[in-house]
Amino acid sequence: MSSYTLQLKRLSFLxxxxxxxxxxxxxxxxxxxxxxxxxTTSTTTNSTSTDEFSQTSYKGLEFYSKVMPSSKYKLEPLxxxxxxxxxxxDKLLVANKLLNSLFFGYPLATLKEKIDSGTFIxxxxxxxxxxxxxxxxxxxxxxxxxxxxxxxxxEEQAVLILTRFYEMKNLDKYFINNWIAYILTQTIxxxxxxxxxxxxxxxxxxxxxxIVNMLENGNGMxxxxxxxxxxxxxxxxxxxxxxxxxxxxxxxLFDTDDTHVPLAGKALQNWKLNRDNDTLExxxxxxTEPIKLFGTTIYNGDDFYRELAKSDDFTKGVTTRLVDFxxxxxxxxxxxxxxxxxxxxxxxxxxxxxxxxxxxxEYLLNNHRTQSAEETFFxxxxxxxxxxxxxxxxxxxxxxxxxxxxxxxxxxxRLERVPEDTLSLAYYTRYVRxxxxxxxxxxxKADEYGAWVRQGWSDKFxxxxxxxxxxxxxxxxxxxxxxxxxxxxxxxxxLADEQAMFKEHMIExxxxxxxxxxxxxxxxxxxxxxxxxRKQEEHKRNIATVVFEYLSRVDMTYRxxxxx
Numbered sequence: 001m002s003s004y005t006l007q008l009k010r011l012s013f014l015x016x017x018x019x020x021x022x023x024x025x026x027x028x029x030x031x032x033x034x035x036x037x038x039x040t041t042s043t044t045t046n047s048t049s050t051d052e053f054s055q056t057s058y059k060g061l062e063f064y065s066k067v068m069p070s071s072k073y074k075l076e077p078l079x080x081x082x083x084x085x086x087x088x089x090d091k092l093l094v095a096n097k098l099l100n101s102l103f104f105g106y107p108l109a110t111l112k113e114k115i116d117s118g119t120f121i122x123x124x125x126x127x128x129x130x131x132x133x134x135x136x137x138x139x140x141x142x143x144x145x146x147x148x149x150x151x152x153x154x155e156e157q158a159v160l161i162l163t164r165f166y167e168m169k170n171l172d173k174y175f176i177n178n179w180i181a182y183i184l185t186q187t188i189x190x191x192x193x194x195x196x197x198x199x200x201x202x203x204x205x206x207x208x209x210x211i212v213n214m215l216e217n218g219n220g221m222x223x224x225x226x227x228x229x230x231x232x233x234x235x236x237x238x239x240x241x242x243x244x245x246x247x248x249x250x251x252x253l254f255d256t257d258d259t260h261v262p263l264a265g266k267a268l269q270n271w272k273l274n275r276d277n278d279t280l281e282x283x284x285x286x287x288t289e290p291i292k293l294f295g296t297t298i299y300n301g302d303d304f305y306r307e308l309a310k311s312d313d314f315t316k317g318v319t320t321r322l323v324d325f326x327x328x329x330x331x332x333x334x335x336x337x338x339x340x341x342x343x344x345x346x347x348x349x350x351x352x353x354x355x356x357x358x359x360x361x362e363y364l365l366n367n368h369r370t371q372s373a374e375e376t377f378f379x380x381x382x383x384x385x386x387x388x389x390x391x392x393x394x395x396x397x398x399x400x401x402x403x404x405x406x407x408x409x410x411x412x413x414r415l416e417r418v419p420e421d422t423l424s425l426a427y428y429t430r431y432v433r434x435x436x437x438x439x440x441x442x443x444x445k446a447d448e449y450g451a452w453v454r455q456g457w458s459d460k461f462x463x464x465x466x467x468x469x470x471x472x473x474x475x476x477x478x479x480x481x482x483x484x485x486x487x488x489x490x491x492x493x494x495l496a497d498e499q500a501m502f503k504e505h506m507i508e509x510x511x512x513x514x515x516x517x518x519x520x521x522x523x524x525x526x527x528x529x530x531x532x533x534r535k536q537e538e539h540k541r542n543i544a545t546v547v548f549e550y551l552s553r554v555d556m557t558y559r560x561x562x563x564x
Contacts, residue, residue: 061306065220065348067355070125074345075338075360080121082361089492090563091115094364096379096491097560098124100371101326101358102179104171105379108488109466124171125359132170142167147449149390155194155397157204158407163393165378174216180350181211182374187321188251188413190228193237195409198278203233204408221318221350225252226309230301232280237411241268245304253313254320263291267304316343319353326357328417329369338362368562370418373405373428376558380436383488384457387441390450395435402427433552437489440541459537461488462544471523474507474516478543481522485547490556498550506543520546 056063070077083091095115099105106114114120142148148163150156161182168175184190185208192203207228214224228234229248238244245264249255270283286300294307308314319342323335330338338357347353357363377396380386400406404419405428418428439456448454467484469477482502483493494502506520516522522540526532551557 059306061223061226061310062220062348063223064218065222066218067349068345068347068352070355070359072345073356073360074341075356075362077356077359078121078361078364080119083121084118086563091120092487092491093561093563095120097364097367098358099171100375100379100560101363102171102176103165103182103374103378104175105382107383107385107461107466108484121359125355127171128173128176128355130172131174132172133168133174135174138164138167147390149394149450151394154394155201155204156394157201157208158194159394159397161204161208162374162397162407165374166381166388166393176351177212177215180215180354181208182407183322183325183354184211184350185408186414186417187325188415189225189318189321191237191410191413192233192408193411195406196237196411198239198273199233199236200278203236207231207233208408215350220348221353222309222314222348224350225314225318226305229305229308232278235271235273235280236278239273241265241271244268244271248305248308251317251321252308253311253317255313260293263293264304267291267293267298268301271301315347319343319347322353322357325414325417326363327367327369330367365563368560370420370559372418373400373403373431374407376432377436380432380489384436385461386436387454387456387458388449389452389454391452392455396431399427399431399435403431429552429558432557433549437548437552438545440545457544459541462540464540469522474521474523475503475514477522478503478506478516478520481540481543482547485544486551489548489551490554492556501550502543502547505546 078094083094086094092111092115095111096105098121099111105111114123117123142160142163143150151159161178164178165182168178185192185204190207190211192207193199194201194204210227210231211224214227229252235244238247242261242265245268246261249257249260249264266287266289270286272281272283273279274281282301288299290297290299293304294311296307298304298307316339319339320335323338323342327335327338342353342356345352345356347356397407401409404421404424405414405417419425435455436457441456441458442451442453462481468480471477479494479499482499486492486494486498503514506517507514508517516524516539518524518539520539520543522536522543524532524535524539526535
């Protein structure tokens with residue numbers, strides 16, 4: 001075990017021990033323990049374990065949980081064999097759906113090579129178990145003002161999180177832990193809710209980073225939720241005993257029984273959010289009368305949150321939240337069936353639910369929905385070798401707000417993951433069009449990270465090496481280039497009528513020969529070799545710009561499709 005992992009485990013152990021010893025700040029503690037809990041306020045360990053921290057639990061709440069192997073999934077995963085049996089077009093569709101969902105992508109040639117390996121699905125799954133990212137270097141790099149402007153306003157913590165997804169080059173364990181934390185903080189369960197006056201921008205990093213670190217630490221989903229529910233960050237969102245209790249019941253258990261709200265309020269009677277810097281304050285006037293809730297007896301706030309996280313309804317509740325998030329266009333009966341299967345597998349880690357969803361046949365073959373802006377931005381950035389400038393990610397964060405897809409902003413999370421009203425979609429498609437597809441990165445400004453003209457796709461993306469070209473056939477070369485651009489962005493070749501449209505626009509009949517119009521001629525030559533190369537690249541970029549203009553208006557750029 002690495003010293004870093006051991007340090008995290010010790011930190012988790014000490015934090016919980018502190019909470020227990022102080023009864024979460026309440027002092028004292030109940031004199032009578034419920035039948036479902038132990039009679040001691042200390043943690044318990046498995047004395048036969050060689051790792052004293054790996055088996056710790058507190059009154060039946062396990063601190064750690066191993067990630068479930070896919071062989072235990074009840075929502076059937078897509079196998080390599082089933083993936084390989086798909087048509088070439090469908091394999092590209094499914095591969096892109098999986099990678100886009102993970103905010104990731106590969107250049108087309110790399111993606112096809114991975115697909116042709118015959119082990120694409122299992123290779124992606126296996127990569128999530130290993131760590132290739134140099135975390136220390138990455139995190140220090142993100143704070144380097146030579147590369148990324150260090151904002152001190154506008155929820156700069158959210159900007160840092162978005163920047164990290166761009167800079168993480170490997171789809172590995174560190175990447176996926178950040179992805180899980182990001183997904184959870186978009187939901188009603190863990191949103192930092194910076195739109196509220198009682199919430200503060202550091203809450204963004206407090207909530208998000210805590211989840212990442214606890215995932216790195218191997219903590220289970222119940223313990224992560226328990227720690228979050230008791231946190232000051234959560235109390236800045238729901239600020240009174242009855243309000244907080246009601247919302248935790250509804251959010252995590254879908255418990256809307258109004259008779260339970262006064263009971264929760266009584267258990268939390270000594271908890272409040274003090275208006276002095278919106279600080280969580282837990283008094284000594286805690287409840288000492290027994291309260292029947294969750295099929296057991298509780299007394300105080302610690303009991304309430306702990307037993308809520310331990311309850312059977314917790315698994316169904318959080319699974320339902322995530323299924324709603326990933327299957328927004330399914331019918332309620334379809335979603336209920338998916339939830340039932342996942343719950344029957346008895347998940348105890350967030351990975352058990354999220355991996356079971358995104359690697360399932362139900363998701364990869366049948367699901368169809370509008371992609372979130374993050375899914376489109378980060379995957380497309382890696383596909384087209386997108387170059388940033390120092391303000392790119394701050395602008396992206398602001399654009400998400402315009403799209404009504406703001407990251408971690410809303411009190412109740414993204415109840416609509418992708419709002420599809422006209423204005424929201426217009427901001428979404430315009431951002432992708434204007435800031436990604438129609439922007440070519442000026443290679444002569446490659447090292448000037450503060451230069452606005454640096455942002456855009458690179459010349460490397462449209463290199464002649466990436467498609468088949470033949471200077472003796474302008475038509476075939478155009479067709480190959482167009483298909484390369486289509487495959488890279490939306491995962492399919494251009495249709496016959498689309499190819500005909502581009503041909504009509506860019507090629508003309510000259511003396512019985514079909515040749516490029518001047519401004520699109522990739523094969524123009526001059527006596528000056530340097531001018532020849534410069535003009536060929538310029539004309540090739542002209543072709544790409546026209547094709548990207550078209551693709552920016554195609555719904556498949558923004559949607560995930562089912563396999564027909």
